[in-house]
Amino acid sequence: xxxxxxxxxxxxxxxxxxxxxxxxxxxxxxxxxxxxxxxxxxxxxxxxxxxxxxxxxxxxxxxxxxxxxxxxxxxxxxxxxxxxxxxxxxxxxxxxxxxxxxxxxxxxxxxxxxxxxxxxxxxxxxxxxxxxxxxxxxxxxxxxxxxxxxxxxxxxxxxxxxxxxxxxxxxxxxxxxxxxxxxxxxxxxxxxxxxxxxxxxxxxxxxxxxxxxxxxxxxxxxxxxxxxxxxxxxxxxxxxxxxxxxxxxxxxxxxxxxxxxxxxxxxxxxxxxxxxxxxxxxxxxxxxxxxxxxxxxxxxxxxxxxxxxxxxxxxxx
Numbered sequence: 001x002x003x004x005x006x007x008x009x010x011x012x013x014x015x016x017x018x019x020x021x022x023x024x025x026x027x028x029x030x031x032x033x034x035x036x037x038x039x040x041x042x043x044x045x046x047x048x049x050x051x052x053x054x055x056x057x058x059x060x061x062x063x064x065x066x067x068x069x070x071x072x073x074x075x076x077x078x079x080x081x082x083x084x085x086x087x088x089x090x091x092x093x094x095x096x097x098x099x100x101x102x103x104x105x106x107x108x109x110x111x112x113x114x115x116x117x118x119x120x121x122x123x124x125x126x127x128x129x130x131x132x133x134x135x136x137x138x139x140x141x142x143x144x145x146x147x148x149x150x151x152x153x154x155x156x157x158x159x160x161x162x163x164x165x166x167x168x169x170x171x172x173x174x175x176x177x178x179x180x181x182x183x184x185x186x187x188x189x190x191x192x193x194x195x196x197x198x199x200x201x202x203x204x205x206x207x208x209x210x211x212x213x214x215x216x217x218x219x220x221x222x223x224x225x226x227x228x229x230x231x232x233x234x235x236x237x238x239x240x241x242x243x244x245x246x247x248x249x250x251x252x253x254x255x256x257x258x259x260x261x262x263x264x265x266x267x268x269x270x271x272x273x274x275x276x277x278x279x280x281x282x283x284x285x286x287x288x289x290x291x292x293x294x295x296x297x298x299x300x301x302x303x304x305x306x307x308x309x310x311x312x313x314x315x316x317x
Contacts, residue, residue, distance in 0.1 A: 005079055006107035008039030013113060014157070015044055017062035018071040020177040021155030024144040029112045030076050032142070038109055039078040044068070045085040052085050058208040060161050062176075067183060071308060081106065094125025095133065103137030112142045149175065167212035167270040179219075179266040179306020182247060186258040189246065198287055200233075200248035201258045203265070211267075213245070213274040217294035219306065220251060221264045227303075228254055231294035232265060235274035239283050252295060266306045269297055 011029035015022050026042075033040035048059040063071060069080045083089065092101070097120045102108050111134060119125040131141040146154045153159070155175050163172040164180065173179050184203030201220070213235035220228045232249040236242045249265055271293055277283040 001106050005039045005041060007109045008041045008078070008107075009033040009036070009110040009112065010041045010043050010081070010102070010106060010108045011077075011112050012043045012117060014048060015042060015063075015068060015072070016048065016059070016157045017160055017176055018068060018075075019062075019155060019157065019160060019175055020149075021147045021157075021175070023177070024147050025112055025114055026072075026075060026077075028142055028144055029110075032110050032112065036109070040076065041079045041081055041106075042072050042077050043081045043083060043106070046082050047085055049085050049090070052090070058206075060208045060210045061206070062157060062160060062180070064183070067181075074308060091121050094120030094129060096120070097125060098130060098133045099137045102134070103139060108139040110140045110142065112144065115143045115145050117143075161210060164211040167214055167273075169216070169267050169270050173267075173306060178308040179268060181264050181266045181306075183262065183264045184247070185260060185262050188259060189248065198250045198284075198291075200250050201263060202246055202248045203263070205234075205245065205247055209245075212270060215271045215274070215290050215294075216267050217269040217271060217297045218249060219266045219268065219298065220249060221266070222258075223262055228252065229295065229298045230254075231271070231290050232267075233274070238274065238276035239280070250291070252291075268301065268306060269294075271297075 009029045009032045011025050013022065013025060015026070018026070029042070030040050046065055048061065051058045065082060069082075072080050102111060111130065113127070113130070115127055117127050117130065119130070127143050131143065134141040149155050160172050160175050160180075163169075163175065169180065182203065182205065184205065186201045187204060189200070189202040211234060214233075216232045216234065218230050218232045220230055222228075228251045230249045230251040232247060234245065234247045236245050247265070249263075271290055275286070277286065
């Protein structure tokens with residue numbers, strides 16, 4: 001642990017999505033760190049433990065590692081400690097995790113995590129054990145209850161993934177507290193969109209991505225900060241090939257070359273399911289309808305819709 005980070009507050013969790021359900025732990029960590037004038041750090045794990053234990057069913061990551069670090073930094077954290085999750089680490093006893101890892105290696109002064117956090121070999125470590133033995137390892141412990149939504153349902157990453165899988169973009173964004181976004185480098189496709197009069201910026205998504213196939217109203221942010229409205233298609237292009245899933249975005253009133261550029265695509269609404277058409281002409285007619293519907297929907301949104309952060313609390317006043 002770098003000397004500058006020793007004695008800091010450490011928030012523990014996967015924090016995939018850095019969503020409203022994580023706010024209790026993250027805000028508490030920032031508040032304690034500010035009060036004690038010590039660094040605020042986040043401890044997370046890579047790969048996701050569920051992916052390591054069940055590699056045949058990898059977890060769809062709402063926020064890949066780099067994006068997660070970016071969001072945490074914007075909240076005010078000084079560091080994200082990404083612990084490699086492998087057989088050796090999973091085999092550590094619960095006591096070793098507390099005494100050697102948190103106390104000795106990370107030199108924590110205060111640990112904050114969820115009320116249901118389990119750790120160590122075979123998940124033998126409990127929140128109560130962490131609170132009891134943490135004192136002896138040199139740090140205080142705060143356990144945070146689950147954050148619930150307006151309907152008293154727990155906000156979780158799994159619930160957000162399920163909403164995206166069902167095409168419920170508004171629900172997913174409401175649970176996140178900001179607009180769900182995808183990030184990738186624009187690649188060359190087969191230029192089918194260009195031939196149909198709708199040239200697209202294409203990005204390939206990880207195989208474990210489980211957002212619903214369909215047509216979306218989106219906004220795109222470029223590396224230079226420029227933002228553009230558009231309509232996107234995610235799926236396998238069943239009218240032509242039923243090939244590998246690809247995310248294709250048509251930007252309105254745009255003509256620049258984006259090949260090789262990293263873009264961030266914010267999903268604002270799912271307009272319809274992916275469909276197979278009898279002909280290219282039928283598809284083009286539907287694409288014109290999609291274009292118009294997306295334009296109308298996005299025109300009604302404020303310019304900062306979906307931008308991070310959307311947290312209701314402002315720790316700095």
